[in-house]
Amino acid sequence: MLLYNLKIAFKSLKRNPILSTLLIVGIALGICVSTSFVTLRHLYTREPLPGKSDRVFYVRLDSWGDQPFRDGDPTSVPDQVTYRDARGLLRSPVPLRQTPTYITTMFVHPDPKVGRPYQPDVRLVFSDFFDLFAMPFRYGGPWAKSADEKRERVVVIDDATNQKLFGGENSVGKMVRLEDKDYRVAGVLAPWRPPLRLAELVRNAAGPPEPIYIPFNLIETDQIWSSGNNSGWDGKAITSFQDNLNSERVWLQYWIELRDPKDLGAYRDWVTGYIAEQKKLGRFRRPTHFKLSTIPEMIQEFELMPDGVTAMSVVSLLFLAVCSLNLVGILLGKFLARVPEVSVRRALGASRAQIFWQHVIECELIGVIGGAVGIVMSLGILAVLSRFMQNGEALRLDGEMLLLASLLSLVAGALAGLYPAWRVCSVAPAMQLKVQ
Amino acid sequence: MHIGPILRAMKHNRTRVVLIVLEIAMTLAIVTNCVNVIMSERAKMTQTSGFDDDNIVRMRVRPFTPEFRESAFLDTIIDADVRTIEAIPGVKAVANTNFQLWEGGGSSTGVRPPDVQRQAVSTQLYYGTKDLVDALGAKIIAGRAFQDGDHGVGPKIDPADKIIITKALADDLFPGQNPIGKSIVEALDDGPAIGEPRTIVGVMEEFYNPFGIGTGNHQQLATRAMFMPARVGSYARGISYQIRTEPGAMSSVIPEIERRLTAAHAGRVFEFMRTDEKRGRWFSSSKIVVTTMTCIIVALIAVTSLGILGLTALAVSERTKQIGTRRALGATRADIVRHFLLENWLLTTAGLIIGIFGAYALNVLLVSQVTDAKLPWQLVAAGVVLLWINGLIATVPPAFRATLINPAIATKSV
Numbered sequence: 001m002l003l004y005n006l007k008i009a010f011k012s013l014k015r016n017p018i019l020s021t022l023l024i025v026g027i028a029l030g031i032c033v034s035t036s037f038v039t040l041r042h043l044y045t046r047e048p049l050p051g052k053s054d055r056v057f058y059v060r061l062d063s064w065g066d067q068p069f070r071d072g073d074p075t076s077v078p079d080q081v082t083y084r085d086a087r088g089l090l091r092s093p094v095p096l097r098q099t100p101t102y103i104t105t106m107f108v109h110p111d112p113k114v115g116r117p118y119q120p121d122v123r124l125v126f127s128d129f130f131d132l133f134a135m136p137f138r139y140g141g142p143w144a145k146s147a148d149e150k151r152e153r154v155v156v157i158d159d160a161t162n163q164k165l166f167g168g169e170n171s172v173g174k175m176v177r178l179e180d181k182d183y184r185v186a187g188v189l190a191p192w193r194p195p196l197r198l199a200e201l202v203r204n205a206a207g208p209p210e211p212i213y214i215p216f217n218l219i220e221t222d223q224i225w226s227s228g229n230n231s232g233w234d235g236k237a238i239t240s241f242q243d244n245l246n247s248e249r250v251w252l253q254y255w256i257e258l259r260d261p262k263d264l265g266a267y268r269d270w271v272t273g274y275i276a277e278q279k280k281l282g283r284f285r286r287p288t289h290f291k292l293s294t295i296p297e298m299i300q301e302f303e304l305m306p307d308g309v310t311a312m313s314v315v316s317l318l319f320l321a322v323c324s325l326n327l328v329g330i331l332l333g334k335f336l337a338r339v340p341e342v343s344v345r346r347a348l349g350a351s352r353a354q355i356f357w358q359h360v361i362e363c364e365l366i367g368v369i370g371g372a373v374g375i376v377m378s379l380g381i382l383a384v385l386s387r388f389m390q391n392g393e394a395l396r397l398d399g400e401m402l403l404l405a406s407l408l409s410l411v412a413g414a415l416a417g418l419y420p421a422w423r424v425c426s427v428a429p430a431m432q433l434k435v436q
Numbered sequence: 437m438h439i440g441p442i443l444r445a446m447k448h449n450r451t452r453v454v455l456i457v458l459e460i461a462m463t464l465a466i467v468t469n470c471v472n473v474i475m476s477e478r479a480k481m482t483q484t485s486g487f488d489d490d491n492i493v494r495m496r497v498r499p500f501t502p503e504f505r506e507s508a509f510l511d512t513i514i515d516a517d518v519r520t521i522e523a524i525p526g527v528k529a530v531a532n533t534n535f536q537l538w539e540g541g542g543s544s545t546g547v548r549p550p551d552v553q554r555q556a557v558s559t560q561l562y563y564g565t566k567d568l569v570d571a572l573g574a575k576i577i578a579g580r581a582f583q584d585g586d587h588g589v590g591p592k593i594d595p596a597d598k599i600i601i602t603k604a605l606a607d608d609l610f611p612g613q614n615p616i617g618k619s620i621v622e623a624l625d626d627g628p629a630i631g632e633p634r635t636i637v638g639v640m641e642e643f644y645n646p647f648g649i650g651t652g653n654h655q656q657l658a659t660r661a662m663f664m665p666a667r668v669g670s671y672a673r674g675i676s677y678q679i680r681t682e683p684g685a686m687s688s689v690i691p692e693i694e695r696r697l698t699a700a701h702a703g704r705v706f707e708f709m710r711t712d713e714k715r716g717r718w719f720s721s722s723k724i725v726v727t728t729m730t731c732i733i734v735a736l737i738a739v740t741s742l743g744i745l746g747l748t749a750l751a752v753s754e755r756t757k758q759i760g761t762r763r764a765l766g767a768t769r770a771d772i773v774r775h776f777l778l779e780n781w782l783l784t785t786a787g788l789i790i791g792i793f794g795a796y797a798l799n800v801l802l803v804s805q806v807t808d809a810k811l812p813w814q815l816v817a818a819g820v821v822l823l824w825i826n827g828l829i830a831t832v833p834p835a836f837r838a839t840l841i842n843p844a845i846a847t848k849s850v
Contacts, residue, residue: 022742029735037728067625105672107500118705119498119674179500225672235630308473308725311802315466318798319732322462326743329455333750385728388720419451 002361009362012338019334020366023327027370027412030323032377035397035405037309037316039382043195043395044305048295049134054261055096056132058201058298059254061085061275062289065233077291079202080229080250084283088274094267095256097128100216101199102252103228108212109177110165120161121227122178123199123210124219130156130187132257133198138162140172140187143215147186151221155183156213162188176212181222183214195394200253201298203229206391219245226251248283256292264292320412327366327416335359335424343429352425359421360414367413375405442779445755452747453783460787460823463740465794468819470729470736472799472811477722485537485715486642488573491528491683492711493690494536497675501703505671514667514675517697518565521677524692526685531571532677533564534668535645538714542647544657549609550621550633557608559601560647560661561622563668564678569600569640571678577603579616579638586637586665599634602643604659606636615639620662634664646718686710737826744830748776752838759838760846769839776835777828784827788820795819 013020047053060077062069063085070076081089086100106122129135130142139162143154155176162171175182197207218224223241232249244251258264275288299305342355379397386392397405446453497517503509514532521530536542546556564571569581579600586598599620606615619633640661648657669675681689694706716723752759759772799811 026739026742029739033732033735071625105498107498109500116705117500119500180502227673233624235624235627306721308477308721311473312725312728314802315470315729315732318462318466319736322459322466322736323739325455325459325462326739326746329452329743329747329750332451333746333753336750336754385724388724423451 005358005361006365008358009365012362013365016334019330023330023366023416024370024373026323026327026330027367027409027416028373028377030320030412031371031374031405031409032381034313034316034320034408035375035378035401036381036385037313038404039378039397039401040385040395041305041309041313042398042401043391044299044309045296046195046398046400048194048196048198048299052134052257053294053296055258057256057258057264057267057292057294059089059256059271060291060293061271061284062286063248063250063278063284064286065248066285067233068286075289077289078231078250080231081252081254082248082250083245083252085278086252086254088278089254089256089271092256092267092270092274094258094263094270096259097132097257098255099126099129099132100252100254101125101129102226103200103210104224105227106178106212106224108161108165114165120212121210122212122214124216124224125199125213126216128257129199129213129255132255133194136190136192138188138190139170140185143186148215148217151215151217153181153183153218154186154215156187156189157185158189158209158211159191161211178212178214193391193393195391196295196299196304198295199255200228201295201302201304202253205302205304206389208391208393267292320408321415324412324415328419331363331417331420332423335420339424339427342424343427346427346429355425356421359424360417363417363421364410364413366417367409367411370412371406371409374409375402378405439778439782442775442782445758445775445779446783449751449754452751456744456747456780456783457787457790459740459743460784460827461791461794463736464788464791464816464819464823465798466736467733467823468795468811468816469798470733471815471819474726474729475815477725481719481722481726483644484642485644486574486640487537487711488680489537489711489715491686492537492572492678492680493686494709494711494714495677495679495693496707496709497669497677497697497704498707499671499674499704504703510669510675511667513701514565514669516700517675517677518567520696520700521679521693524689524696526682526689527693528680528682529567529570530677530679531565531568532667532669532675533562533568533571534676535562535564535568535572535663535678536676537572537645537678537711538718539709540646540718542645544648545622546624547605547609547620547662548623550619550629553626555626556623557605557660558657559605560645560657561664562661563664563666565667566665568663568665568678569638571680573680574643575641576600576638577641578614579636581638582663582665587667597632597634598637599662599664600638600640601636601662602640602660604643604656605662606639608656608660737822740823741826741830744780744827745834748780748831749834749837752776752834755838756841756846759841760843763841763843764847772838773832773835776838777831780827780831781824784824788823791823792816792820 049056059081060079061081062077063082064078068074068076069078090098090100102124104122104124105119107117107119109117126148127142127145138159142156147154155178157176162168165176166174171185171188174185176185192209194209196205197209225241228251230249230251232247234248236247238244238247238249256267258267271290272288275284275290278284293301346355382395382397386395389395518530518532521527534543542560543562544558545561546558548554548556566582566584566586569576582598582600601615609615609620610618615636616639617635619635621629621633622631623629643661644658645661646658648654679693690708697706763772795816796811
């Protein structure tokens with residue numbers, strides 16, 4: 001029956017190609033605009049770490065001075081942690097994975113045959129970092145935990161760096177020269193571009209992830225300064241590297257992954273205990289206060305979704321509604337012109353329901369074709385949008401959005417067609433036939 | 437022209453009445469809000485920095501040989517680089533500075549007069565060499581720019597006691613007074629003074645740098661700044677320069693700078709960032725919003741016109757007999773056109789009235805959450821007029837077709 005109805009629907013569409021094109025273009029426009037902007041919004045609302053978004057937390061402690069971190073907001077916490085606290089937090093046995101991390105820049109000295117020295121961003125991390133953020137590897141993997149302990153000079157490079165330095169081959173075990181020291185390649189990442197720079201959401205969040213990662217523990221051995229934000233409250237001058245490590249200045253990001261969201265209570269207790277211990281040393285002068293935030297919570301708190309994205313997606317959905325609404329009139333005209341033919345079918349025994357479904361299917365066919373055209377068009381729009389966006393590379397039509405676009409097409413088809421279909425199936429055949 | 441027959445005709449065509457009213461209402465609500473967003477984004481994009489954006493390029497030098505770790509060497513090479521760049525034809529002025537335009541970055545501190553214990557005023561703080569004001573194309577409205585002898589010794593370590601501040605900062609610190617010759621000192625919140633007092637020697641007229649977004653007082657911080665005369669740079673963070681060129685000379689100047697500086701010292705790489713491009717990137721999201729909203733408006737009006745056209749055409753074909761009868765009873769072609777025009781005008785007006793409420797509701801619901809731009813009534817009025825005209829134009833083709841109905845044929849089967 002469905003096949004038969006589809007066949008009739010196709011015939012009906014072919015009978016008036018101009019009108020059919022108009023209808024399809026109407027739906028396609030609506031789907032194209034709404035899919036594009038809902039996808040744009042999805043970039044910021046989709047689950048950043050599938051399966052563990054509720055187990056990964058950004059840790060912030062209120063180690064600030066007598067004033068709150070933000071003027072007039074006693075509940076605010078510094079956006080990063082001190083080096084002393086990073087070392088302190090590492091003692092906690094509760095998290096499954098944890099890592100303090102910060103960013104620096106280092107000169108890479110490629111083989112002179114390959115290129116000039118250049119100075120990319122480099123991130124210092126513990127080996128837990130890679131699994132915590134579910135980073136995909138092309139060759140090798142995270143360095144061993146023992147490399148952290150032994151302060152080995154190992155490095156994980158991203159795919160682009162591997163292309164640049166080693167022509168894309170498996171470079172595990174080879175050496176990369178950073179500043180004046182050689183690092184052994186432990187792993188090469190597969191291309192990876194999350195919508196946001198997950199490790200450091202508090203600064204340049206839409207930027208790309210760093211291309212190079214080295215062990216955090218090299219910080220003291222090699223005296224590696226941070227190139228990121230560094231803020232303090234006690235006005236003490238920093239004149240040496242050790243000063244910075246001992247200071248109350250906040251400049252490190254700290255991430256944990258729990259085995260189970262239920263462990264959150266245990267971790268909270270542990271941190272509360274840690275702060276109490278530090279208070280005895282004269283630190284943490286403000287009331288005990290800290291914040292554990294998931295990535296979605298961070299996106300909300302730091303307003304990482306650009307202005308207008310939500311507004312544009314709502315407007316785009318309204319636009320789709322107006323498109324379907326406008327098609328109601330056109331479909332009504334098209335169907336009512338067919339009343340004499342429908343009357344004959346009714347007189348020959350077709351039920352109202354049959355006539356109704358036949359017309360609904362015709363509308364849904366328009367919805368599906370229009371939807372398909374619209375999805376293809378939205379690929380073009382997304383390609384243009386992504387060129388203007390810092391994180392455009394991550395903007396893509398994923399399965400979830402494709403499903404949503406298909407559903408929207410069906411809804412748009414129904415919105416446009418249900419009423420006209422009902423009207424045409426409810427005509428009285430006798431009256432119509434009499435006139436004929 | 438009586439309105440009676442039109443109202444009676446509408447009663448028989450409720451679907452069409454509801455559809456047209458709804459379409460017009462939604463279109464007005466969406467279009468006015470889109471235009472509103474466009475206007476507020478455009479207003480953002482007209483923000484100027486106060487500098488000669490089109491002719492300034494930032495050069496970032498990233499050193500990789502060990503001598504750059506020595507501050508004495510840094511001093512020497514910064515001075516040498518400035519002289520080398522100045523000598524290149526097409527260069528107007530150059531300064532070594534950590535000030536960056538349209539990058540959203542910067543540094544900040546708090547300042548207050550040294551003798552008054554009050555809450556410090558937050559301000560941006562930058563270092564720059566002698567020709568900084570000229571290299572930015574900034575305007576000094578009181579006092580003077582930096583000159584020889586203002587400099588401190590060494591990068592950032594001991595900036596001298598002369599400073600230039602922006603007018604916005606001067607107005608906050610010394611309202612109604614002449615700031616030239618007055619002193620200020622760094623301090624945080626209501627804390628004690630940090631470092632030595634510094635004397636204001638110049639006031640810069642316009643200054644805007646979008647720094648500290650998301651910190652609450654960003655709008656004020658964006659216009660307040662103080663500049664200290666000092667070389668600035670380090671091995672770790674690199675050394676930056678702002679270079680102002682003659683109009684149109686930039687593309688030829690950049691490779692020449694790189695060539696001459698590499699020849700002077702090859703232990704470093706250079707990165708050039710044109711201010712006009714940075715500015716473009718800074719406003720790229722506004723540009724996206726403006727472009728897409730404009731496209732949505734055009735598409736929406738097109739689709740709505742098409743919808744009205746379709747519905748009116750349907751009305752005409754449904755009423756062939758009635759129109760024929762009226763024509764046979766003496767109605768002129770003009771009467772028929774007038775009937776449809778008036779009918780649609782009534783529907784459009786009803787739709788617009790509902791749409792006005794819809795427009796404000798939509799504004800309150802979502803747009804105000806992101807742009808806090810109130811919907812101005814003039815905009816709604818303009819939308820009303822536009823859709824009125826649009827509604828009438830979309831009615832003309834089908835109404836004209838109605839006049840072609842031949843009364844004799846149309847009434848044959850009545």
